[in-house]
Amino acid sequence: MFIYLLKRVSLGLVIVVFAVTLLFCMIHLVPGDPARILLGPRATPEMIAHLSAQMGLDQPMAMQILKFFGNLLRGDLGMDVITNRPVAEIVFGQLPYTLWLIGSAIVGAMLIGIPLGCYSALHRNTWFDRFSGIISVACITAPAFVVALYSLLIFAVWLKWFPAVGAGEPGDFFDQISHLVLPAIAIGISWVGYLSRLVRASMLEVMGENHIRTARAYGLPENTVVYQYALKLAVLPTVTVIGVGMGFLLSAALFTEIVFSRPGIGKLIFDSITTRNYPVVMGSVLVSTIIFVISTAVSDLINAWLDPRIRNSL
Amino acid sequence: MSKATDNVLSIRNLSIDYATQEGSLKALRNVDLDIPKGQIVGVVGESGCGKSTLISSIIQLMANNAKTTSGTVFFEGEDLLTMSPTKLKSLRGQRMSIVFQDPMSTLNPVLTIGKQMVDIQYRDKRSKSQKRQRSADMLAQVGIPDPASRLNQYPHEFSGGMQQRISIAMALQAQPALLIADEPTTALDATLEVQIIDMLKELQSSIGCSILFISHHLGVIAELCNQVVVMYAGEIVEQGPVSRVFKSPKHPYTQKLLECDPASIAKKTRNLPTIEGEIPNLSDLPAGCIFTSRCHKKTAQCEELKPKRHAVTQGATEKHFVTCHLESL
Ligand SMILES: Nc1ncnc2c1ncn2[C@@H]1O[C@H](COP(=O)(O)OP(=O)(O)OP(=O)(O)O)[C@@H](O)[C@H]1O
Ligand SMILES: [Mg+2]
Numbered sequence: 001m002f003i004y005l006l007k008r009v010s011l012g013l014v015i016v017v018f019a020v021t022l023l024f025c026m027i028h029l030v031p032g033d034p035a036r037i038l039l040g041p042r043a044t045p046e047m048i049a050h051l052s053a054q055m056g057l058d059q060p061m062a063m064q065i066l067k068f069f070g071n072l073l074r075g076d077l078g079m080d081v082i083t084n085r086p087v088a089e090i091v092f093g094q095l096p097y098t099l100w101l102i103g104s105a106i107v108g109a110m111l112i113g114i115p116l117g118c119y120s121a122l123h124r125n126t127w128f129d130r131f132s133g134i135i136s137v138a139c140i141t142a143p144a145f146v147v148a149l150y151s152l153l154i155f156a157v158w159l160k161w162f163p164a165v166g167a168g169e170p171g172d173f174f175d176q177i178s179h180l181v182l183p184a185i186a187i188g189i190s191w192v193g194y195l196s197r198l199v200r201a202s203m204l205e206v207m208g209e210n211h212i213r214t215a216r217a218y219g220l221p222e223n224t225v226v227y228q229y230a231l232k233l234a235v236l237p238t239v240t241v242i243g244v245g246m247g248f249l250l251s252a253a254l255f256t257e258i259v260f261s262r263p264g265i266g267k268l269i270f271d272s273i274t275t276r277n278y279p280v281v282m283g284s285v286l287v288s289t290i291i292f293v294i295s296t297a298v299s300d301l302i303n304a305w306l307d308p309r310i311r312n313s314l
Numbered sequence: 315m316s317k318a319t320d321n322v323l324s325i326r327n328l329s330i331d332y333a334t335q336e337g338s339l340k341a342l343r344n345v346d347l348d349i350p351k352g353q354i355v356g357v358v359g360e361s362g363c364g365k366s367t368l369i370s371s372i373i374q375l376m377a378n379n380a381k382t383t384s385g386t387v388f389f390e391g392e393d394l395l396t397m398s399p400t401k402l403k404s405l406r407g408q409r410m411s412i413v414f415q416d417p418m419s420t421l422n423p424v425l426t427i428g429k430q431m432v433d434i435q436y437r438d439k440r441s442k443s444q445k446r447q448r449s450a451d452m453l454a455q456v457g458i459p460d461p462a463s464r465l466n467q468y469p470h471e472f473s474g475g476m477q478q479r480i481s482i483a484m485a486l487q488a489q490p491a492l493l494i495a496d497e498p499t500t501a502l503d504a505t506l507e508v509q510i511i512d513m514l515k516e517l518q519s520s521i522g523c524s525i526l527f528i529s530h531h532l533g534v535i536a537e538l539c540n541q542v543v544v545m546y547a548g549e550i551v552e553q554g555p556v557s558r559v560f561k562s563p564k565h566p567y568t569q570k571l572l573e574c575d576p577a578s579i580a581k582k583t584r585n586l587p588t589i590e591g592e593i594p595n596l597s598d599l600p601a602g603c604i605f606t607s608r609c610h611k612k613t614a615q616c617e618e619l620k621p622k623r624h625a626v627t628q629g630a631t632e633k634h635f636v637t638c639h640l641e642s643l
Binding site for chain 2: 209210211212213214215216217218219220221224228229232233306307308309312
């Protein structure tokens with residue numbers, strides 16, 4: 001267990017270092033001096049040099065990266081060069097919106113997709129199974145930003161069932177929920193299809209295994225066989241996929257937050273890239289990467305909790 | 315009526331096909347088999363001769379591509395093939411129970427042994443702790459040390475032989491009228507095998523159940539069973555009381571199997587002796603006797619004509635049957 005955690009943490013660190021380094025390289029490859037673009041066309045060379053020094057852009061890249069991690073160890077993500085507020089404060093201010101969005105999307109997708117997949121597997125080749133198969137594949141192929149745009153047009157602009165932009169009044173729970181519905185659907189809908197296909201396939205596989213035949217040979221009730229004996233094994237691959245899928249969810253959240261003008265990490269990344277506000281870009285990408293690393297570790301732990309064979313090998 | 319109730323299980327003319335890409339594979343053909351009350355019937359035959367298929371039909375848990383093309387399977391006077399699913403379910407784990415082949419995959423890997431053994435007692439009205447106690451007792455009987463704490467462990471924490479014994483304990487716990495065991499001692503060493511055989515005998519005499527016992531081990535069959543059924547490529551070629559069949563085998567296949575000195579069977583043949591030649595393709599059967607291609611006594615008619623089943627000993631109470639042209643004279 002301890003070795004597992006150690007492995008996990010060091011792997012996570014490698015991923016984070018890699019992601020940050022990659023980002024530094026990309027920032028330097030993008031044409032245009034960030035400081036110049038930030039300051040606008042009328043900036044004097046002195047102002048540009050001053051800002052460059054303030055952002056650390058005048059130093060070699062390796063130095064910049066080292067400094068970034070050095071500050072990180074002290075919990076310092078740097079300063080936003082535009083508003084002069086700490087990046088950490090900005091990022092953590094936006095983070096809850098994205099977490100709510102992703103969380104409700106994936107939980108909703110699980111609540112619909114997993115039972116759908118189970119039911120399809122247990123009623124294989126019925127009209128229901130075929131129909132849900134077609135719908136699922138259609139859902140999988142729909143990109144989040146397309147669903148976002150159309151749901152915005154249909155349900156917000158045309159039918160006016162849900163609000164179109166923003167995240168709702170702080171403190172007004174129902175207002176926030178109604179602002180959450182469309183974006184969450186835009187992100188979650190392809191996961192409904194994906195999860196239902198995945199659960200169906202693994203359920204079918206498990207139901208064909210010998211130990212299920214044993215359970216049947218003892219006349220156990222069908223509900224016990226399916227929900228206690230088979231499902232526990234059938235969700236293992238799904239848990240892994242969701243853990244890794246956190247990366248896809250974060251990028252889907254980016255598009256969706258832009259379309260719905262919703263606050264959140266995705267919108268923050270987008271806005272800070274367009275304004276070349278690099279400290280904020282770095283901070284939000286870092287936090288997203290850490291979320292991804294944590295979610296894969298959590299999915300491993302959930303699987304270990306479900307499956308004693310994994311638990312023993314940790 | 316009286317005839318039907320003498321037998322716990324009575325199979326008539328059972329044929330089962332598997333749908334495969336090469337067409338239908340005729341895994342079982344015209345099988346007739348009786349298991350009298352309180353008797354132990356052994357089945358021997360090479361790998362692939364249809365022993366597991368026979369069992370899957372008795373518990374009516376067949377592969378998806380299996381199809382019963384003819385026959386009846388009467389269990390305690392009722393045909394399992396036409397029985398309602400609810401009725402079938404009420405028999406399983408109550409009136410009949412089974413030890414499957416391949417012990418490493420028969421138990422659920424993510425549930426404790428205790429849960430699995432308690433769950434199969436779901437029809438009992440006893441408390442959960444009483445059920446656990448009973449399961450622990452069963453584990454102790456099959457020689458699992460420290461059974462009470464072992465109940466909290468998962469299948470992968472046991473060796474293959476232990477898993478096999480747990481499967482046996484589960485099957486015995488049900489106290490069935492018919493116990494089916496598909497090669498239940500393959501993963502056990504010789505001493506344990508003897509213990510398990512003794513236990514099965516004991517159980518058989520204490521609760522009076524019948525046992526259908528499948529094994530490659532001729533010595534165990536000789537030791538444990540009252541009757542023996544010899545299968546070859548999906549057909550029963552010879553059957554009768556163990557004493558008769560093993561002493562004077564009539565079918566050339568049985569003779570080959572027993573070619574070694576019958577007295578030393580118990581020691582020498584942990585595995586079935588190998589016979590040269592191969593089992594015929596079950597998707598494309600020969601016209602005559604199924605064993606012709608490997609038979610050392612074949613005659614011209616064997617190639618063309620299917621042999622019929624003959625009683626070897628006329629009038630004896632315990633019938634000895636053989637399906638061979640040589641015996642029809
Ligand atoms: N699901 C299936 N689909 C197609 N063919 C099958 C299927 N199950 C079994 N068979 C074939 O049917 C024949 C009988 O198989 P069966 O498993 O009953 O043999 P067995 O006597 O139990 O062998 P073993 O001693 O190896 O367990 C074999 O030729 C096998 O290949
Ligand atoms: Mg078999």
